[in-house]
């Protein structure tokens with residue numbers, strides 16, 4: 260039997276090595292936090308944590324300590340996550356306050372996004388056009404605009420995955436939504452006709468929404484553009500009857516194009532839902548809630564998480580899954596449901612999901628906008 264004083268001396272000796280290593284590990288975690296901020300990554304990296312735990316068990320000589328080693332490493336990673344979150348939250352405060360009421364949309368004047376923005380905020384709203392969807396997110400991040408608008412779903416082509424991915428990448432929130440009717444028209448400069456056209460420019464979604472009509476003109480070259488209105492402007496500037504755009508009536512008028520063939524979209528009643536995004540969560544007296552949570556690669560996870568909605572009589576109106584990207588075959592599930600976020604049913608369901616899912620985020624609570 261050894262002497263307690265001697266045991267404690269040996270423990271002190273080990274701790275004197277452990278603590279500087281712990282300090283070094285935390286310093287590194289803070290460097291990783293900076294990397295995550297610059298690259299818009301989530302603090303929690305489930306795949307990496309699993310790898311760290313596996314390595315810890317691999318390095319053990321006494322395999323009986325496996326559970327203890329897993330708890331030890333899990334606690335250390337939880338501490339580094341807390342530290343990273345604190346660091347990132349402090350960084351957020353350094354951002355300039357956005358100018359009140361300034362708004363951003365992708366495309367140029369006359370885009371469907373601008374139309375949706377005007378319908379939501381009014382004709383007099385102070386708005387700025389940005390070339391790409393991501394430029395709108397960057398402008399919010401820089402504090403250049405208070406809110407932005409991007410399309411999230413079309414009634415014919417479905418989800419706009421880029422908007423979902425950007426929402427996650429930038430960590431922003433949904434503060435409202437606007438749905439608008441989207442009629443696509445074939446437009447050309449004066450003198451153009453179905454016979455002169457050789458190239459058609461539009462957003463990839465615009466081309467897809469008109470695929471049936473375009474099938475009857477296989478000789479045309481289809482060229483995806485940033486945006487339908489930018490395509491209209493390009494065709495107008497080119498002054499070439501061989502080029503046509505698929506765009507809104509408003510964009511065609513704005514850029515002086517003639518409608519060669521109106522309403523060429525496959526679906527009559529084609530509509531697009533836009534989301535208004537901002538830096539902060541602004542839960543409103545709403546009737547719709549959006550959340551995102553992670554799906555672990557385990558049997559029954561999806562069924563179990565969704566059952567919390569059913570058990571609380573909640574009507575889900577949209578589900579979209581997107582790959583996590585930094586971990587293969589794991590997904591983020593985006594769910595929109597009807598109801599007020601403060602209702603007892605919503606609160607119970609969300610609490611259960613929060614406890615059960617590795618990652619959970621309330622994306623927004625706002626007023627639904629449905630087209631009749």
Ligand SMILES: O=C(O)C(=O)C[C@]1(C(=O)O)C=C[C@@H](O)C=C1
Pocket residue numbers: 288291292302303304305307308311335336339340343
């Ligand atoms: O590797 C990372 O991304 C880290 O931030 C480091 C670390 C860790 O402490 O090992 C912390 C949090 C992540 O969830 C995963 C791992």
